[in-house]
Amino acid sequence: MLNDELKAQLRTYLERLQQPIRLIAALDDSETGRDMRALLDDIAAQSDRITLIESDADDVRRPSFAIARADDSVHLRFAGLPLGHEFTSLVLALLQVGGHPSREDAELQEQVRQLDGDFHFESYYSQSCQNCPDVVQALNLMAVLNPRIRHTAIDGAAFQDEVERRQVMAVPSVYLNGEPFESGRVSLAQIVAKLDTGAAAREAAKIAAKPAFDVLVVGGGPAGAAAAIYAARKGIVTGIVAERFGGQVLDTLAIENFISVPYTEGPQFATALETHVREYDVDIMNLQQASELVRGEDLIEVKLANGASLKSKTVILATGARWRQMNVPGEDEYRNKGVAYCPHCDGPLFKGKHVAVIGGGNSGVEAAIDLAGIVRHVTLIEFDSQLRADEVLQRKLRSLPNVTVIVSAQTTEVTGDGQRVDGLIYQDRKSGDEHRVDLDGVFVQIGLLPNTDWLKGTLELSNRGEIEINDRGETSLAGVFAAGDCTTVPYKQIVIAMGQGSTAAPSAFDHLIRTSAPETGERKAA
Numbered sequence: 001m002l003n004d005e006l007k008a009q010l011r012t013y014l015e016r017l018q019q020p021i022r023l024i025a026a027l028d029d030s031e032t033g034r035d036m037r038a039l040l041d042d043i044a045a046q047s048d049r050i051t052l053i054e055s056d057a058d059d060v061r062r063p064s065f066a067i068a069r070a071d072d073s074v075h076l077r078f079a080g081l082p083l084g085h086e087f088t089s090l091v092l093a094l095l096q097v098g099g100h101p102s103r104e105d106a107e108l109q110e111q112v113r114q115l116d117g118d119f120h121f122e123s124y125y126s127q128s129c130q131n132c133p134d135v136v137q138a139l140n141l142m143a144v145l146n147p148r149i150r151h152t153a154i155d156g157a158a159f160q161d162e163v164e165r166r167q168v169m170a171v172p173s174v175y176l177n178g179e180p181f182e183s184g185r186v187s188l189a190q191i192v193a194k195l196d197t198g199a200a201a202r203e204a205a206k207i208a209a210k211p212a213f214d215v216l217v218v219g220g221g222p223a224g225a226a227a228a229i230y231a232a233r234k235g236i237v238t239g240i241v242a243e244r245f246g247g248q249v250l251d252t253l254a255i256e257n258f259i260s261v262p263y264t265e266g267p268q269f270a271t272a273l274e275t276h277v278r279e280y281d282v283d284i285m286n287l288q289q290a291s292e293l294v295r296g297e298d299l300i301e302v303k304l305a306n307g308a309s310l311k312s313k314t315v316i317l318a319t320g321a322r323w324r325q326m327n328v329p330g331e332d333e334y335r336n337k338g339v340a341y342c343p344h345c346d347g348p349l350f351k352g353k354h355v356a357v358i359g360g361g362n363s364g365v366e367a368a369i370d371l372a373g374i375v376r377h378v379t380l381i382e383f384d385s386q387l388r389a390d391e392v393l394q395r396k397l398r399s400l401p402n403v404t405v406i407v408s409a410q411t412t413e414v415t416g417d418g419q420r421v422d423g424l425i426y427q428d429r430k431s432g433d434e435h436r437v438d439l440d441g442v443f444v445q446i447g448l449l450p451n452t453d454w455l456k457g458t459l460e461l462s463n464r465g466e467i468e469i470n471d472r473g474e475t476s477l478a479g480v481f482a483a484g485d486c487t488t489v490p491y492k493q494i495v496i497a498m499g500q501g502s503t504a505a506p507s508a509f510d511h512l513i514r515t516s517a518p519e520t521g522e523r524k525a526a
């Protein structure tokens with residue numbers, strides 16, 4: 001099952017096992033069951049601290065396997081094969097059940113240990129979903145840390161009947177004690193915050209007590225990370241407040257245009273961003289949403305959704321952008337019940353089905369090409385009279401036998417049976433006629449919207465809602481700078497966002513030395 005190179009790597013990793021572990025297999029005669037047997041044999045052969053046993057339990061999914069300790073204090077199971085993007089989750093689970101410590105924040109781990117209650121999590125993943133490992137790994141770690149937490153990670157493609165019955169139409173999807181708990185990427189901190197209801201109030205109190213910053217960056221994507229590093233290197237008091245550190249790159253599969261790095265993947269890139277920022281004295285306040293910006297006489301106040309507020313001499317806004325919605329009836333109602341935004345993540349759940357892609361730009365056409373390899377049929381719907389994607393992508397699209405392209409079409413409604421999507425209605429913009437397409441899923445790929453709603457009326461925004469800046473990153477409000485996808489800069493890309501962050505920070509520093517003496521700590525060379 002595993003090639004020699006993988007076996008050798010695994011053997012090296014498994015040397016870190018600090019205590020014996022058991023693989024308890026519940027197999028069947030399916031192809032997945034046979035592959036699972038081969039995988040478990042391969043794993044067990046790499047370490048004499050691993051024992052493989054078969055279970056005849058009839059209350060577990062088949063094929064599946066548990067990773068257990070001798071004292072049965074860990075309840076962690078994979079149903080289906082943890083391959084593709086989940087292979088790392090498997091290796092981590094083996095190590096952590098075997099006593100190898102996690103690198104997660106120690107305070108957060110302690111919070112998990114202290115959770116009081118019985119929590120049985122089930123998470124659905126697909127092997128091609130790059131957002132899923134974070135969720136699977138977070139829940140696995142919780143099961144390792146707290147014996148009252150159970151987790152089963154389920155490959156949706158191997159349990160199609162169950163997926164249909166539960167109406168799981170997007171991964172990752174998490175159930176807690178049989179009820180839907182969360183859908184989409186969530187971090188360990190987010191899961192814990194949802195379970196530990198007192199944590200938000202404790203965090204708000206901690207934030208409210210912080211003294212004023214010299215530079216406060218709002219947003220933890222490439223622009224915010226670059227701004228924070230450039231500011232911290234000036235030796236000034238720097239903080240980042242971010243709803244989701246990493247930003248859009250967390251939702252990105254391959255990145256091939258970050259100059260000097262020919263290939264990387266979004267989550268890996270996001271981890272590198274955070275690691276680099278943590279090299280400096282930057283106060284990172286993650287999972288915090290800014291809800292208001294108030295320009296005081298000396299200081300600028302950033303109010304947060306949790307009720308706390310932060311003060312700073314300068315602020316750099318780097319709040320990026322989010323998927324644009326169609327805003328038609330049915331879109332919200334059937335979100336994650338057939339309406340999806342991430343083809344890489346959710347495509348495998350629509351295997352053999354008919355889906356639509358809305359949008360004929362590069363991302364829409366790329367999504368249609370990608371999905372055509374998985375689903376039965378793709379109907380691509382474009383508002384304009386022609387596709388706007390690069391010619392090379394259009395040529396590839398038209399060469400595919402299971403793709404229909406409809407142009408000059410305005411989607412007016414997503415329809416469903418109350419449980420899930422069953423089609424969409426579009427209007428032919430030339431004839432005005434309405435048409436219906438029967439479908440199982442709709443992938444919306446119509447661009448991005450800046451995350452600036454909370455700034456309306458505070459500073460100048462373009463008619464698209466982007467923050468107006470000049471070439472120094474200055475906004476219309478003194479002491480407030482902006483960078484990245486939330487601004488009027490053309491071409492929303494990582495290198496551009498970083499370049500802008502690296503412009504805004506020296507501009508903020510410049511502003512500080514002209515308007516006040518910054519409270520410099522230990523000065524590092526720029």
Ligand SMILES: Cc1cc2nc3c(=O)[nH]c(=O)nc-3n(C[C@H](O)[C@H](O)[C@H](O)COP(=O)(O)OP(=O)(O)OC[C@H]3O[C@@H](n4cnc5c(N)ncnc54)[C@H](O)[C@@H]3O)c2cc1C
Nearest residue numbers: 219220221222223243244247248290320321484485493494
């Ligand atoms: C699917 C996909 C694929 C892509 N592929 C590529 C690629 O291959 N190459 C490339 O160069 N670019 C790519 N991009 C574009 C690239 O990801 C963006 O240009 C880049 O991430 C912009 O960085 P940013 O820091 O401006 O914003 P974001 O990455 O959007 O980060 C914004 C940050 O602000 C936070 N935030 C938002 N609102 C608030 C608030 N109110 N309070 C606090 N925090 C807030 C967010 O949580 C996040 O931390 C891709 C984008 C997508 C969606």
